[in-house]
Amino acid sequence: MMAILNNRLDVSTLVDGLDHAEGVAWGLDGFAYAGGEAGQVYRVDVERGELSQFAQVTGGFILGMALDADNNVYACDTGSHNVVRITQGGVVSTYSTGAPDEPFHFPNYPAFDSQGNLYVAASGDWDARNGKVFKIAPGGAGVVWNDELVDFPNGLCLGPDGKFLYVVMSLNSPR
Structure with missing residues (x-):
């Protein structure tokens, strides 16, 4: 995951180790969220440069993500052709x-x-x-x-x- 530091496009790596991350979204908690190719859902602490996997979706590749007003993650799961909802406790359920x-x-x-x-x-x-x-x-x-x-x-x-x-x-x- 990379961050643009100024308008001249100086780029710095924040964390390594994501599995083919595609989408990224910001949470109200100040963390970034991204999905992986094998259904991983990552949480990134950008201040500390720390990556953690906080959920696992069984369907497959996680693409785009969005967070609701309660900071639940909604992720597009291409394996099961669903949108899943992931609570901040890491509980995964089919949303739609x-x-x-x-x-x-x-x-x-x-x-x-x-x-x-x-x-x-x-x-x-x-x-x-x-x-x-x-x-x-x-x-x-x-x-x-x-x-x-x-x-x-x-x-x-x-x-x-x-x-x-x-x-x-x-x-x-x-x-």
Whole structure:
């Protein structure tokens, strides 16, 4: 894990030993969180430069992560095609599998809005134009929020005022 130290892009390594970490998120507790290729969920104390694994997800590769107002971690698990919820005690549970009629296919990245809804980019198959963005209500009930952003939707975030959801697609632009 690296940190940008100033606007001239001086970079320093904070910790070593993460297993193919993909996503990173900041918690309200001041720690950074990242996932690993074999389902590890890491907590990074950036002040001390310390890495610890505080949870293990059984499905597989952990991609994007987001934390809620209670500092629970929500992680996209590509192995089980779920979003899992991880408490600060390290307890892992399935939070959402997608919509009742449309399960997640390669959940990739989550982001919360101010009402506690979780938006999830489900990338689908590479180059197959079957990606979707889901909206998961507090409690885990999901709907397909957008089925037109099909070209491998990847990262996403809400703008500062919460009015717009920005989605990065790894392939072509929407048509």
